Amino acid sequence: MRIRIFMVDIFCKNRVFGHLEEIFLSEKLVCVNSFSIFVKNSGVMKIITLGKTNLKVNKNGFGALPIQRISEKEAVYLLHKAYDNGINFYDTARFYTDSEEKIGAAFGDRRNKVLIASKTAATNVEDFWKDLHTTLKNLKTDYLDLYQFHNPDYCPRPGDKLGMYDAMKVAKRQGKVRFIGISNHRQNVAMEAIERDCYDTLQYPFSYLSSPEDQKIVEACYKHNMGFICMKALAGGLINDSALAYAFLNQFDHALPIWGIQRESELDEFISYQDHEPELSSASWRKIEKERAELSGEFCRGCGYCMPCPAGIQINDCARMSLLLRRAPLEVYLTEEWAEKMKLIENCKHCNACHEKCPYDLDTPTLLEKNYEDFKQFWAKKQAGEL
Ligand code: SF4
Ligand code: SF4
Numbered sequence: 127m128r129i130r131i132f133m134v135d136i137f138c139k140n141r142v143f144g145h146l147e148e149i150f151l152s153e154k155l156v157c158v159n160s161f162s163i164f165v166k167n168s169g170v171m172k173i174i175t176l177g178k179t180n181l182k183v184n185k186n187g188f189g190a191l192p193i194q195r196i197s198e199k200e201a202v203y204l205l206h207k208a209y210d211n212g213i214n215f216y217d218t219a220r221f222y223t224d225s226e227e228k229i230g231a232a233f234g235d236r237r238n239k240v241l242i243a244s245k246t247a248a249t250n251v252e253d254f255w256k257d258l259h260t261t262l263k264n265l266k267t268d269y270l271d272l273y274q275f276h277n278p279d280y281c282p283r284p285g286d287k288l289g290m291y292d293a294m295k296v297a298k299r300q301g302k303v304r305f306i307g308i309s310n311h312r313q314n315v316a317m318e319a320i321e322r323d324c325y326d327t328l329q330y331p332f333s334y335l336s337s338p339e340d341q342k343i344v345e346a347c348y349k350h351n352m353g354f355i356c357m358k359a360l361a362g363g364l365i366n367d368s369a370l371a372y373a374f375l376n377q378f379d380h381a382l383p384i385w386g387i388q389r390e391s392e393l394d395e396f397i398s399y400q401d402h403e404p405e406l407s408s409a410s411w412r413k414i415e416k417e418r419a420e421l422s423g424e425f426c427r428g429c430g431y432c433m434p435c436p437a438g439i440q441i442n443d444c445a446r447m448s449l450l451l452r453r454a455p456l457e458v459y460l461t462e463e464w465a466e467k468m469k470l471i472e473n474c475k476h477c478n479a480c481h482e483k484c485p486y487d488l489d490t491p492t493l494l495e496k497n498y499e500d501f502k503q504f505w506a507k508k509q510a511g512e513l
Contacts, residue, residue: 174381176326178353179272179304179353183215183382184214186213187213187355188217188387189387190205190225190229190387192386192387194225198224198227198231201228201232203390206232207390214240215382217243217244218243219247220261221245226244226265234267244265244273246261254293258273268302269302272327274307275309277311280315283324305326309329309357311486313339316330316343321346327353329384333359333360333365334374355382355384359371360385360386361427362428362429364450371383373406374410374414424489426442426445426446426449426488427446427486430442431484432481437470438470440470441480444467444468444498447497448497451504460505465501468501471494472498474491
């Protein structure tokens with residue numbers, strides 16, 4: 127559903143909030159009807175419905191993994207700016223160190239004005255409850271709008287042996303969780319979650335570089351009226367054209383990208399697309415096709431599920447160094463620091479643990495070696511003053 131929103135006056139500070147089953151606005155805004163909300167001096171903000179949750183969310187979601195890397199003061203500033211510009215969905219996880227605490231610091235005083243999703247990577251019921259209670263405490267709240275299983279290697283389901291899904295249902299009955307979701311990188315687990323119809327949302331990697339099989343997952347969510355949350359909408363840093371990424375995902379009305387935001391400039395880019403939606407032109411499609419061709423075949427998505435590595439290798443960046451060297455400014459990765467990190471690949475024990483954990487079934491040790499060879503060539507050229 128598309129809702130037009132116009133600013134009423136200078137006091138409304140661009141705020142538009144989605145909560146419960148309806149859009150509501152700050153006192154300074156007026157709702158003309160259920161489809162159009164008019165205020166003065168306008169912009170157009172796209173609001174979508176998150177599947178059967180019926181939650182109304184700004185098409186720009188906030189992925190809160192990167193705020194781990196900035197101070198609490200900086201994170202609160204970013205989160206407040208996002209909120210002031212109508213972003214109402216924030217996705218975090220127990221696994222993201224202090225990300226939940228930073229969101230709690232930003233929104234503890236306005237909890238019912240935002241939608242908060244978190245995740246648990248617990249593998250047993252006892253840890254599930256520990257995680258949930260820690261998350262609620264960190265977020266300064268007594269409920270989550272959405273609680274997701276964090277990339278499990280199977281699909282938890284009602285009545286199964288491990289009891290994880292049943293624990294989720296108990297948390298829901300207790301009012302601690304409003305909706306139940308699952309995040310996953312594996313096509314088979316994602317498809318099972320959709321087909322079982324016991325989840326409200328699926329979080330799955332999706333961008334213009336995704337495969338046709340991935341697109342089938344997005345379409346299946348639509349058919350099952352399941353909220354689709356796009357993670358890695360910039361393909362883990364491989365996409366450097368955020369306008370194109372936004373325009374591509376804008377075609378899928380039921381899909382909610384959660385942009386991983388660490389810098390104010392990144393946030394500003396996505397906010398600007400709310401008023402001026404980037405369009406998919408024929409030139410855009412040519413660029414998408416070109417990039418898809420460049421990135422065809424097996425490549426590391428940078429998800430990090432293969433870590434930690436017993437040899438200390440930062441696999442999620444080292445295994446895609448060749449791509450990073452070609453798609454990011456050279457000075458970012460051709461540094462002494464990265465040369466040292468890449469050299470650790472020489473210490474690989476070939477234990478194969480990374481390969482076993484990779485949801486894309488990549489031959490990670492071989493990929494690391496190839497990337498190291500490539501890096502050494504770039505490095506040698508740099509040392510020779512050729513770069
Ligand atoms: S195979 Fe090498 S890179 Fe992979 S986990 Fe083992 S030591 Fe680390
Ligand atoms: S090797 Fe696989 S698991 Fe590891 S970061 Fe890359 S895609 Fe993710």
